[in-house]
Amino acid sequence: xxxxxxxxxxxxxxxxxxxxxxxxxxxxxxxxxxxxxxxxxxxxxxxxxxxxxxxxxxxxxxxxxxxxxxxxxxxxxxxxxxxxxxxxxxxxxxxxxxxxxxxxxxxxxxxxxxxxxxxxxxxxxxxxxxxxxxxxxxxxxxxxxxxxxxxxxxxxxxxxxxxxxxxxxxxx
Amino acid sequence: xxxxxxxxxxxxxxxxxxxxxxxxxxxxxxxxxxxxxxxxxxxxxxxxxxxxxxxxxxxxxxxxxxxxxxxxxxxxxxxxxxxxxxxxxxxxxxxxxxxxxxxxxxxxxxxxxxxxxxxxxxxxxxxxxxxxxxxxxxxxxxxxxxxxxxxxxxxxxxxxxxxxxxxxxxxx
DNA sequence: CTTGGAAAGTCAACAAGGCTGACTTAAACT
DNA sequence: AGTTTAAGTCAGCCTTGTTGACTTTCCAAG
Numbered sequence: 001x002x003x004x005x006x007x008x009x010x011x012x013x014x015x016x017x018x019x020x021x022x023x024x025x026x027x028x029x030x031x032x033x034x035x036x037x038x039x040x041x042x043x044x045x046x047x048x049x050x051x052x053x054x055x056x057x058x059x060x061x062x063x064x065x066x067x068x069x070x071x072x073x074x075x076x077x078x079x080x081x082x083x084x085x086x087x088x089x090x091x092x093x094x095x096x097x098x099x100x101x102x103x104x105x106x107x108x109x110x111x112x113x114x115x116x117x118x119x120x121x122x123x124x125x126x127x128x129x130x131x132x133x134x135x136x137x138x139x140x141x142x143x144x145x146x147x148x149x150x151x152x153x154x155x156x157x158x159x160x161x162x163x164x165x166x167x168x169x170x171x172x
Numbered sequence: 173x174x175x176x177x178x179x180x181x182x183x184x185x186x187x188x189x190x191x192x193x194x195x196x197x198x199x200x201x202x203x204x205x206x207x208x209x210x211x212x213x214x215x216x217x218x219x220x221x222x223x224x225x226x227x228x229x230x231x232x233x234x235x236x237x238x239x240x241x242x243x244x245x246x247x248x249x250x251x252x253x254x255x256x257x258x259x260x261x262x263x264x265x266x267x268x269x270x271x272x273x274x275x276x277x278x279x280x281x282x283x284x285x286x287x288x289x290x291x292x293x294x295x296x297x298x299x300x301x302x303x304x305x306x307x308x309x310x311x312x313x314x315x316x317x318x319x320x321x322x323x324x325x326x327x328x329x330x331x332x333x334x335x336x337x338x339x340x341x342x343x344x
Numbered sequence: 345c346t347t348g349g350a351a352a353g354t355c356a357a358c359a360a361g362g363c364t365g366a367c368t369t370a371a372a373c374t
Numbered sequence: 375a376g377t378t379t380a381a382g383t384c385a386g387c388c389t390t391g392t393t394g395a396c397t398t399t400c401c402a403a404g
Contacts, residue, residue, distance in 0.1 A: 134324035145317025152306035
């Protein structure tokens with residue numbers, strides 16, 4: 001790889017490797033890795049006639065069952081019309097259920113049905129398998145660094161949403 | 173849900189955090205980070221009436237000046253028709269130059285013009301700035317791990333292309 | 345020297361998934 | 375009562391991906 005001779009790699013001040021070349025390699029790594037990251041789900045989705053947009057909706061509804069449309073909109077960062085097109089299909093096919101809110105009846109709370117959960121699992125299994133494999137190859141230390149860099153790369157707004165998606169425990 | 177210690181393979185201590193929950197957080201981190209990763213260039217591209225596809229073409233032509241269309245096709249992983257549409261625009265606008273090959277006159281070798289380089293720089297500057305910032309926050313150790321995980325996540329075919337894009341030195 | 349195949353380019357048609365703008369309905373808030 | 379909010383819808387547009395069919399140019403092998 002590149003020159004390892006940047007002296008002490010433990011000092012936070014040793015930013016000598018931040019050459020344009022190294023940064024460009026990072027950019028390219030993101031590009032190629034993201035392709036791998038989406039490749040397996042894409043293949044599965046095709047079988048069912050869905051796309052990436054459906055996957056994202058399924059993923060985040062699974063993660064935050066009972067979430068409102070508005071909340072999902074904020075997480076996904078798309079327009080109401082875009083999301084609605086996708087959601088309509090998933091509801092029509094019986095993968096997602098939309099329930100009128102109790103406190104506020106204007107809101108719709110979204111849930112995965114049994115078959116919705118099943119597809120989410122299938123997609124998630126594939127994606128987790130690749131990630132697990134990558135983690136195994138790179139090792140535990142690398143995983144920590146990976147996550148740190150990714151988090152630092154997010155827009156602050158997005159990082160808020162990311163952090164809010166903690167393990168378990170949702171409202172409702 | 174997340175049962176810890178499922179099938180402890182290889183290094184015992186290391187795999188304890190590979191719960192489904194942790195893996196899902198990794199997946200979400202990729203999603204949100206990629207959004208941040210593309211946000212700045214997207215804003216710039218909009219000013220000039222271009223899209224992400226144009227950015228990718230500019231990036232890889234900059235990286236491998238004189239590359240052939242076929243080679244670019246393999247790197248980008250799109251169809252000839254898709255790439256050609258984008259390339260046609262860039263050539264018409266004078267950002268990219270297409271030269272007939274010397275050895276093999278069927279091939280076209282692609283180069284950025286001065287203004288092509290200028291736009292590539294503008295895009296790249298923004299993207300590198302974000303990456304540099306993320307690297308600085310995460311620290312040098314993290315950067316190494318980041319790159320290791322990303323490389324392990326690529327499809328083998330894509331990793332070949334990635335590795336081929338080493339510093340400097342192009343064919344011709 | 346002929347011919348098969350590779351590299352590039354083009355036309356046409358289509359689909360997914362973004363977007364804007366305008367508008368409706370129902371419910372909540374003030 | 376009037377305004378705002380959440381959701382949904384219709385219509386239309388754009389980018390970027392896809393197939394399929396076809397041409398031109400040219401290299402290389404028979």
